[in-house]
Amino acid sequence: MIHKPWWKILTFLILMYVCTMGFLVDIPKLDGRLQHSVRNLFFHVPMWITMMTLFSTSVVYAILYLRKPSSKYDIYSLEFARTGLIFSFLGLATGAIWANYQWGAPWSGDPKQNGAAIAVLIYCAYFVLRGSLTDDEKKARIGAVYNIFAFFMLFPTIWILPRLVESLHPGGLGSEGNPGLNPNDTTSAMKMVMVPAFIGWSLLGVWIATLRVRVALLKEKQLNNE
Amino acid sequence: MNKLKQIGATIAFAILSVFANAQTATAESHDIMRSNGKVYVVMAVVVTIVLGLFLYLISLDRKISKLERKS
Numbered sequence: 001m002i003h004k005p006w007w008k009i010l011t012f013l014i015l016m017y018v019c020t021m022g023f024l025v026d027i028p029k030l031d032g033r034l035q036h037s038v039r040n041l042f043f044h045v046p047m048w049i050t051m052m053t054l055f056s057t058s059v060v061y062a063i064l065y066l067r068k069p070s071s072k073y074d075i076y077s078l079e080f081a082r083t084g085l086i087f088s089f090l091g092l093a094t095g096a097i098w099a100n101y102q103w104g105a106p107w108s109g110d111p112k113q114n115g116a117a118i119a120v121l122i123y124c125a126y127f128v129l130r131g132s133l134t135d136d137e138k139k140a141r142i143g144a145v146y147n148i149f150a151f152f153m154l155f156p157t158i159w160i161l162p163r164l165v166e167s168l169h170p171g172g173l174g175s176e177g178n179p180g181l182n183p184n185d186t187t188s189a190m191k192m193v194m195v196p197a198f199i200g201w202s203l204l205g206v207w208i209a210t211l212r213v214r215v216a217l218l219k220e221k222q223l224n225n226e
Numbered sequence: 227m228n229k230l231k232q233i234g235a236t237i238a239f240a241i242l243s244v245f246a247n248a249q250t251a252t253a254e255s256h257d258i259m260r261s262n263g264k265v266y267v268v269m270a271v272v273v274t275i276v277l278g279l280f281l282y283l284i285s286l287d288r289k290i291s292k293l294e295r296k297s
Contacts, residue, residue: 023269
């Protein structure tokens with residue numbers, strides 16, 4: 001699967017569609033609040049969706065490793081987490097840029113911002129933990145256990161807690177549901193770009209992660225041959 | 227490998243056509259690139275960046291494939 005070219009071509013086509021239609025699609029006139037910055041829906045939000053996709057894949061491989069210890073599963077788990085972390089940094093950075101012009105400051109201690117930062121730090125600790133162990137098997141096993149813990153911290157910090165309190169992110173009043181973009185601010189035409197954006201950017205993340213996996217597998221093979 | 231070359235050529239020609247259009251567009255002052263607060267200039271920048279990243283990814287992918295075939 002990871003060597004098949006069709007999904008890479010699909011990624012390219014989807015992202016080209018997103019990067020052009022993201023600017024061409026008509027946006028609603030929301031009393032001048034968001035203006036064109038609402039188009040960040042096709043670029044900032046998918047960073048987080050991609051991070052979720054990669055971290056979810058990572059935790060699946062962590063569980064597979066604990067069921068049947070094989071260094072292949074560990075490599076998949078590690079490299080998907082690594083790429084996911086890159087996308088979470090991109091999400092924080094792009095969010096800060098948007099917040100600077102929308103909320104007046106790059107960081108205003110918004111519950112969703114804080115929650116995302118905590119989640120990112122928890123994932124950073126995964127790499128610190130792995131780096132502090134010297135034995136490869138221990139590294140993989142403890143890493144896998146911690147990975148599961150980190151994943152189950154990720155959900156409350158970015159999906160549940162921001163929904164319970166008031167947030168600068170629209171719709172963060174608990175009952176309204178989505179602490180991302182207010183569903184009333186988007187049109188069906190925008191959703192036609194948003195959904196491909198989520199899929200396209202996620203596929204791009206998966207592509208980068210599989211490249212890292214392949215390099216790691218090659219390195220391992222080399223070590224075994226020596 | 228040939229397939230990749232074909233795809234590369236298609237992309238290259240697509241970019242060329244954009245440049246070709248840009249040349250004729252400068253003649254009129256109210257073309258699409260200058261409308262809407264020049265937001266489409268940003269679109270061109272984003273498309274170029276993403277295209278560049280894709281070309282880089284494709285070259286990495288091919289390099290790794292070559293290594294895999296060797297070992």
